[in-house]
Amino acid sequence: MKNFFKNYIAALYFTTRFFMAGAVVVSLMVIRFFASWLSIIPFIALLLFAGIFIVEYILLFRKRNAVYAQRAHAERFSNGDENEVKLFIENKYPFPVYADIIDEIPIQFQNRNVHFYTRIHAGKTSVIDYTLRPVKRGSYDFGKINIYISAFARFIERRFSLDRANSVAVYPSYLQMRKYQLMAINNRLSEAGLKKQRRLGHSMEFEHIKEYVTGDDYRTVNWKATARRGSLMVNNYVEEKSQPVYCVIDKGRLMEMPFDGLSLLDYSINASLVLSSIAVQKEDKAGIITFSDRMGTLLPADKRAYQMQKIQEVLYRQKTRYLESDFEKLYITIRNKISQRSLIVLFTNFASLNGMQRQKAYLKKIAERHLLVVVFFQNTEMKKALEKEAANLKDIYIQTIVEQFEFEKKLIVQELKQEGIFTILTPPQNLTVQVLNKYLEIKARQLL
Known part of the structure; x- marks a missing residue:
């Protein structure tokens, strides 16, 4: 009895068409009391209505497993x-x-x-x-x-x-990572907005001697090899490899700020995954450090095949701590755990100039031993408020405060640059492109 009710009664649903047709039949019955000329038309309509209902019910419910679905x-x-x-x-x-x-x-x-x-x-x-x-x-x-199934008349539906x-x-965004990986393999990174970086000089990593072709730099001509072969030969150099690249992610309360649904922490995690994959692809070593009021994960930089899987698992588990971040603990950890000079890309956010100045001493100490890039964010909602035309005194007050915040962000950039620290101030949606541009610039200029 329970199965009968479940399969044949509870699964039955009446549609809007059923109620509209029923309303027409009832209206004809009522009108017949005042218009005898309708004769048996209302009864024919009632029989037709009942017949369609019965036929459709039999068609829909005579088979038990009539629909299959898969996701x-x-x-x-x-x-x-x-x-x-x-x-x-x-x-x-x-x-x-x-x-x-x-x-x-x-x-x-x-x-x-x-x-x-x-x-x-x-x-x-x-x-x-x-x-x-x-x-x-x-x-x-x-x-x-x-799934709600109806037949020819669509009077009733059977629910499956x-x-x-x-x-x-x-x-973290592995689709974005794969996109940039494919572009890097095919030398099409410029399509994603990445700038082509002009290499300054040559690295010390010699690869091989090859025959000169049009476009090769004359300064790389190997005269001894040219004399031996009787044709112009040039030295071929490659970018230095196995350089450690650490993405350091701040998990403090300021990183929970949302933009377009994603928090700044998630933007940073997605950018870190892409940067790590490109670094490993260029045969550099990629690592991850997370921190907030206490130190989180430290994954040592490596370039072996399984490193990207380890990075994905580490990034997947990260959560905001909702407390003030301790940059002193970060500095002590980097000093004690990372002995080789490395590229440190620090994803953080500063609410004000005073907030940055409280941490500047630790940033300077990190920059003394490593190449530090500080990445923080523009507030795109504030920018929209600036672009709106002020309609009243309240709007003018709001725009004045917003301008003060925007000016302080620019001052933060200038102060860090004066200390020899690279900075990236970017809207969250442009984060990945900006970080990759800076990494490629550092590689091209051989700063690490």
């Missing part, structure tokens, strides 16, 4: 990117059906309107594509696929609630 997506989702999800809906009825599909996506998206409508031919499968953009790392749980619950982990 397909990548094993991992990429944070901040559009991730494709496919729904495969198979119609096992011997006639075409109309399908109203609701997919129960993870609660993190706060969206209860993942709703699709399609017509599926007999014995065929319909494929529905949609995308999801997560903005936080972690585990996401999908629920059921609910298929349990397709599964979990997917959202990792």
